[in-house]
Amino acid sequence: MSVFTLNDIEKIISVMTEVILKNEVAFCELDSAAGDGDFGMSLAKGFNELKKEWASLERTDIGGFIRSCGGVIAEYCGGASGPIWGGGFKASGKYAAEKKTLSLYEFAEMLGAAADGIMKRGGAKPGDKTLLDALVPAVDALKAAAASGADVKTALKKGAEAAVNGAEATKNMIASRGRASYVGERSISYPDAGAAALGVIFTKIADAF
C-alpha cells in the first residue's frame, strides 16, 4: 500500500484508542514520577468517549473524520490533555480537509501540522520535555522514509522507533512545561509521560500494518 484511505486513518485512530484505554494505569504511573499522576486517566476519559461516539463521527473525508475526533477529545479529556491532544487532532484535521487519501509524505506532514498546533496551543517547543519530543522526531523519520521511497509499513516502523528514542531522550531533560516543571531538576531520569505514551502508541500502530 502507498496511500492512506479514510479506512486506514480509522484503523490508526482505533488502534490508538485501544492502546490508550489498555494503558490507562501504566500512563498514570509514568506521570507519577514527576507530575501529578492523572495523565492516563485524563487521556482515557476522552478516548473512551471517542469509542462510544465512534459510529456517529463524521466520515465525509479524512479531515472531517479527524476533526470530529478532535472535538470529542477536546471536550472529554481532562486537564491539559484536552487542549493538547484535541488541538493536535484539530490541526491535523484542518491539514487533511476534504482529502479522501493521503500519500505517505502527506501523512507525515499532517502529523507535523499536529505538532505545530500543539506548540501553538501550549507554548512548548522540542526540548521542553513534552510529547513534542516524541512527535517531532517521528514526523521527521516519516518524512525521510517517504522521501526514500519506503513502503507504509517500513515508514511507520521508522516513525515508531524515532518516537520511542525521542521519549527515551526526555529522561535527560528538565521539564519546563506542565506540572512536572515544578520539580525542576527532580524530573531528570524520568521520561516525559506524554512522549513515552506516544512511543507506545506509534509502536502499536506500526504493528497493526
Place this chain on the structure above:
Amino acid sequence: MKKIINSPENLVPEMCEGIVKANPSLEFLPKYKVIKRKDLNPDKVALISGGGSGHEPAHAGFVGYGMLDAAVCGDVFASPSSVQVYNAIKAVKSTKGTLLIVKNYSGDCMNFDAAKEDAKDDGIDVESVYVNDDIAVKDSLYTIGRRGVAGTVFVHKTAGAAAEDGKSLAEVKAAAEKAIANVRSIGFALTSCTVPAKGTPTFSVGEGDIEYGVGIHGEPGIARQPLQSSDALAEKMTAALLADLKISSDTEIAVMVNGFGGSPLQELYLFYNSVTKFLPDYLRIHKVYIGNYMTSIDMAGASLTFFKLDAELKKYLDAETKTAAFK
C-alpha cells in the same frame, strides 16, 4: 486505601449534588459540572473560577454573595474542559462582563483561555486573571511560572467584594490583580494524597521525611527534607514569605494556615502558634484564617499564606460574604 465512595467515576457529580443539597442557595448544572448561585445579579461583574476537583471546599464552597458566581468542576486534579468553562460563562452572563479567576497551571490556562476566546466570539465581554502565589516554584521566562494555591481564596474574596460594590470589569480585574500581587504561599506535605481512581498514593514519603514546597495535586515538592518540628517549619516559611513580599517595616497582613485535607485542626492551630513566634514586631495581623480552604484530597500537611493589605484590600476583605466555606 479506604474512601467514602460509591464509584470513582461518579465521585465528582455525587459530591457536587451533595454540595448544592447542603447549600440551597446554590444550583448544580450536571451536564457541564458547574455550581452556580441561584440569585444571580445581572448588573454586577460575573466571577467564575474552577479547576480540578480534589481541592474542596475550593472552588464551589466560595460561590455565593461577595465571592464567586460560578465554579466549574473538573475531574480530580484535572482542569475542566473549555466547553465546560464556556457554558459556565454563558450560564452566569451579566451586563457588566465576566472575570475568570484561573490558577496558573498549563491545563487550566489553556482551557480557560480557549473558553474566553469562544465567549468573546459570541460577543460576551470576558477577562481573566491568573493566580500564582506559590513561592516554591521558580518564576522565570523559561517556565510556566508559579502555580496558584491557597492564596486564590483571597483573590476570590477581593474580586467578589469589588464586583458586589458595582465596579466595572476593568476595575474588578485591577482589584484581583492587586490581590494577586500581594499574596504569597508556601506549603509542605507529610504524606501524599490518594487519587480515588488510582487508589494508591501519588508519591511515597518515608516516616522520617517531608516534601517541602509541595503543590496541591500530589506533585512532589521542591525538596525532600527530614521531618522537623512545627517551629522549625514555621520559622523557615515565615522568613521565606516575608522576603518574597519584601516586607521589612510596618505592614498589615491577613494570614491563612490552610490544611491540605489530612491534617487535623489541632495541628493547624499549633502550627499557627509556631508562626506567631517568628513574626516581627512591626507586622500587624488584621485577620487569621485557619482550616481547610484549598486541599489536596487527603494529603497531610499545610500551607501558609500571607496577604499584604492596604486600605482598599482591607475593605474588600472585610466586606460581607455569604458562602459555604468562607465567612
